Amino acid sequence: MSTIYETAENPVSIDEIVHVLSHRPIATTREREWSGVTVDMYAPLPDVSDRYPALDHHLICYCPSGSARLVQGRDGSVHESLVSAGVSMLMPAGYDSLWEGSASATARLRIPAALISSAGEQTGRRSTSQIEIRNVFETRDPVIEHVALILMGELDRKPHPAQTLIVDHVSFALAAHLIRSYNVFEPVVPQLPPALSKVEIARLTAYIESNLDRQIGLVELAAIVNVSRFHFTRLFKQSTGMTAISFVEQCRIRRAQSLIMETALPLSEVALMTGFSDQSHFTRRFHRHVGYTPAAFAREHGRRRGVKGKPN
Incomplete structure (x- = not known):
């Protein structure tokens, strides 16, 4: 499939993105009306050649299983890699993007910018000028993986009043982690990949x-x-x-x-x-x-x- 969209003057929102993408999620939390992270599950895509406009939110693509060779383009850089189980890709708000090759199964975690700002205030960053999330083409981050698995697990469960509380806390924890580990104004701490079991x-x-x-x-x-x-x-x-x-x-x-x-x-x-x-x-x-x-x-x-x- 091949889809090209011109970069929009206004970034695409979490609600709008499902109508912009050339493919549809196989499962989503949108009907649950979670106030934190929105999770869309996508099946593998064997033939991808898409360009999308900038988003008004931050996006994490987490690969829960399988593998596929994918080319990503953002911020004037192009990155090619084998995306396999446990790999996450982090795309900050405001970046238009290019995707080519094959896409593995993904859980796409959409984080509202307001959630990042709120977490920033709680960590002493009174101004949004102190927060800028990094563009990361590929990482193995155990915290992101753990949060993604929790949210995916909640998606598999029936709706329950307790779910809102769980999702709110997990979403806030993810926002805090992004500020701590992926804020350009924070020193970069090298992460060793987890050892083989x-x-x-x-x-x-x-x-x-x-x-x-x-x-x-x-x-x-x-x-x-x-x-x-x-x-x-x-x-x-x-x-x-x-x-x-x-x-x-x-x-x-x-x-x-x-x-x-x-x-x-x-x-x-x-x-x-x-x-x-x-x-x-x-x-x-x-x-x-x-x-x-x-x-x-x-x-x-x-x-x-x-x-x-x-x-x-």
Whole structure:
């Protein structure tokens, strides 16, 4: 689909935006008349090429599941990335925008400017000139994610008098967080991405160990934990203290050691079964990790090698 709108003289409001977009939400809180954040849920869009006018409110697009490669354009800058589960995009009021590529499923949180101003007053900022929300093309923010999940959960529940109180407090908390973490007048505090969980590490390890007989790419490993290759590289190093490539190689060497000790397979077959391109490469990497050549390791552990194996 392709839709282009000229930038309007008057920014588009939360009520008007549903009539401006080329697609419709699959679920929304609009009928609930929440006074805080409005939440619109959108299904994945495989073919996007849209340009939209500026908004009079702040927008957070949170990806709850799936992944898609998306190009965003705002404030004269263009950003391309793989948007995956847990990623948020923050577009401040007053920015016209360009969206191209594919869009993942999104929860779009629309925050009234008045809510930001009210939170600013509560934090001692008496003037709106002290508040300017940053444009952020991509972030993994656990607070935004937590708030988005709460609001999505309330959308899934039947309306209840308590819901207004919950949404009001959560909305105000989100506004306060944006002022604290995304106000251009506040110092930028680098955020470390959350580490991979033990379950995710176990899932990755099981996948690697089941595929040691072939090359394993970073893209496929990143897909297992539903993040981009770029984020996966940093997350894995942060979580394990080593690169994913080093981890895979260590798994290959451990498997090779087990095969050498427990079988009489020729070393050339051990090399192929553990994903090394040839026996010479296998020998070099094995010696680097273990301190022995594969043949010396076999002799040290008392196993007789098959005649088809070439001595190392």
